[in-house]
Structure formats: structure tokens, C-alpha cells
Amino acid sequence: MPQTYTNDHSPSVLQTYTWRDANNSAAYLLSYLQPHMSILDVGCGPGSITIDLARKVPQGHVVGVEYVSDPLDGARSLASSEGVTNVSFEVGDIHNLPFPENTFDVVHAHQVLQHIEDPVQAFKEMRRVVKEGGIVAVQETSTSTLYPESEGIAAWSDLQDQMRQAKGNFMKAGTQLHVWAKGAGFPLEKIKKSTGSWCFSSPTEREYWGGAMEGRIRSSGLAATAVREGLASEKELQHMAAAWRAWVENEDGWLGFLNGQILCWK
Template identity: 45%
Template sequence: MAQERAVYTHGHHASVVQDHARRTAQDSASFLLQHIQPNHKILDVGCGPGTITADLAALVPQGSVIGGDAVESVLQQASDFAESRGLSNITFQKIDANALPFEDNTFDIVYCHQVLQHVSDPVQILKEMRRVAKPAGIIASREADYKSFAWYPELPEITRWAELYQQVAKTNGGEPNAGRYCHVWARQAGFEPFQIDATWDCWRYVGQRARHFSISWNGRILQPGFLGTAVREGFATEEEIRRISEAWKKWGEDEDVFIAIPSGQILCRKG
């Protein structure tokens, strides 16, 4: 059975999970929402804290949603969140997306968000997503493109962070610029060009949301997936990483702060 080999650069520290829990289906899956029917069966691959998953479940009152992730602690948080929303058509389970534990042709929609950039073989993940989708079903993904980020104020430490992130993420086995490759990976996974709708969207964080993002990176850059890799590989010293961490906090305190986070999106039909 195939198993994930890449290291998740962000990790599951509270600074990461709390920021991910601010995501919604509207801001993270708007390209998919118009295709959802009330009786659909949906799989959310790499669901994290489950906020997007819960939003999807609310859209399929006669259907069901399964949220899958590789980390049990975040699945418990997702389950608690769904329960707090009173959703009874949603379940969560531990999975490895390289070998999904579902029969062929099971789901109307198979979706992942910010997952393919962190795996060693994104094409294999898409093949598995395609396998478990029903004929004429939808396989959808949204992936950030770190080289395309834009931000203000342009602190030199944040520029240095962007350089280091490229090195660290690739060393950990991922592809930080996944947004620009999604449509290529879909072709390699077996989709024909006419089955792939590739689009581009962007988060733009300002004010309090940008400050939340800065606090998140103030903490997550110090976690083993980033700091540990950077120091071990000689990309940076721990002292430099800690300076960048403090710069993230300073960046978020500027009244004109903003960051734009572009993502590539694919919506594929299974033939």
C-alpha cells in the first residue's frame, strides 16, 4: 500500500490549526459550490479542523460528507466542530490519500484543499481521488502558489521567509508552487484537457484577518517542519528563524498590512 513520504511543513501546532479553522467553503471552495446538489455524497481529503467540511455537509442535507485526514488529533477537533453545528450527515476518519480506503465509484464529489502541495506524489493522490469518484463525478482541488504571494509592508525578514519556505517545503518533499501545476498533474492523473476546468483565485487578507495570519506564522515558523528542516539542512540558523518569527508579529501590527495568497484551482469531470 502506498504511504505518504513527505513531511508536512506546517505541522499541526495550534498556531496552524487555529488559522486553518478560519477557512470556510465560501472563501476556499467557491468554484465548487455551484456544482453541489442536496443529495450528493462528498469526500473531503485532508480536511484538517473540518470547517470547510462542515460547510459542505450543510449543503447536502439529503446527502453525506466524509472528512479524511492523516492526523487523529485534528480529526477529533473536526468532529467536535461538526457536532457543535448540529450536523448529522458528516463523519471523519483517518486516511492516507495515497491509498484511499473506499471502493471505486463511491462519491459524487472528491475535494481537497491545500493538500497536493504537501505530498510527495500529487499525481497519485489525484488518481486515487479519480478512482473513488463516480462516473461523471467531480474531482476538485485548490492549491496555493507561494512564488505568487504579495504583501505589505515589505519587511526584509518576510522576503527572507519566502526564500526559505521554497527551500524548506521542497526539502520536505512538497511543491510550494502547486497552484501553477494543478492542471498538469490532472493531465498526468488521466484526465483529458476537455475534462479539466482550471481557474485562479486569491485570498486577500487585511486588518484583523491579516493579523491572525501574522500570529499564525509567528508560531508555525518555529515548529519542527520549518525550523528543524531549515537548521538541519543549513538553510538558516535558529537565531535567524527566531528573528523572522518576531518580524511576522511586527508585520501584522502595521495598520496598512495586507497579504495576497493566489491559488490555482482545478475542477475535473470523471469520464
């Protein structure tokens, strides 16, 4: 499958992902987990959610897969440093997962389908490798809102949207998860739809998110591609980065995300 992921796995990008854990990014799934379960975490990135899921199934095992190997050594090191041993990581494509049918009790994907070529095929593959009676759990961004509004931040958002659309990414993927799941063969009565949210407003939270966005603009594959393809100049990128820094330092700064989430039973 063609590579449609707009971001890379540079430190400024991974900084955003390592904040995520099972509690803040997969809470809708946790009440269904049992200590003995086997879990596949698709699009695991730096492994912070994967490792936390492994803690939730101490007698089970969790496998994290990513389409490239770039972040996986870091994920393995993180698991080792935190003493989590019931987890492993390998390369795998969500469109063609390298596992037999009926392998896992749970298949989980977080903020992955918006970046891929064929979400219906991804759901088909996740359905194939989950056991009968097992769960496929997916969360994707639906929309976001920010205060105070900023010309520079709006320009960064527009630039990301432009680049994602050029890659064929699915904007607001969280709004149509149930449609993709139905297309993959899940009956509507076996699909549970819900929403979750994130809010970044404290100084630490603003630094985490806004600082990460500033870092992406100053040093990431996305920013380099934007300049190379003539979508933004270095001067324009620096203006966007400065806008995020101003938001971080504004005590009234507030950012909220609404995520669509879905549980599908096979």
C-alpha cells in the same frame, strides 16, 4: 508513502486552517453541489471546510480524511458543537484512499497536493473513488505578494521554501493542476481551470494571518526542525517572528494569494 508534509498539526498551524470554509476556499465548486450529494474531503485537517461542505448537502453526507489522526478529534468536536451530523472523519492516505470505486459524487482537496509525494497518483485515486459524471475539485496556492516588504518575513519565506524543497514538496502547485489531472486520465475537455484569491489587509485579517505565522515561528514542528537541522538559529527565528508582528501592527499591511483551482469530470 513517505511523509512529506512540512508542517505539523500544532495549535499555531491549525489556527491558520480553521479560518477556511466552503465560501472562502471552495467557492468555485459550490454552484455544482446538490443537497443529496456524497462528498469526500481529502486532507481535511481541523474540518472547517469539511463541516461547511456538509451544510451545503443537508440530505447527503461528507467524509473528511487526513493522513494522521492528530486533528480529527478536534474536527469531530467542532462538528458536534456546531450541530452538523452528516459528516464523519477518518484516517486515509490520498495515494491509496480506503474507499471502493465510484463511491462519491464529489472529491475535494484543498491545499493538499503541494505537500504530497505523487500528485498524479493522488489524482488517479480521487478519480477512482468519484462516481461516473462526478467531480474532482482541487485548489492549490500559485503565488503570493505582500506589502510592505520585510527582511524578516522574506527570511521566513525562504526558510519554508528550503524545508519544503528538502521534503520534495511542489512549490506553486496551483500552476500545474491541469497537467497532473491529465496525467491521471482526465481528458482535457473535462477539465475546467480557474483562479481564486485571498486578501488579508484589515486589522482582524492581519492578526489572523500574521499572528498565525508569528505563532508558527515561535512554536511549531517546522520551527523546531529548522533549529535542529541547523537551518536557522533561535535568534533568527525570533527576528522573523518580530517581523510578522510588525506587519500585523502596520495599518498599511497587505497580503494577497493567488490560488489555482480545477474541476475535473469523470
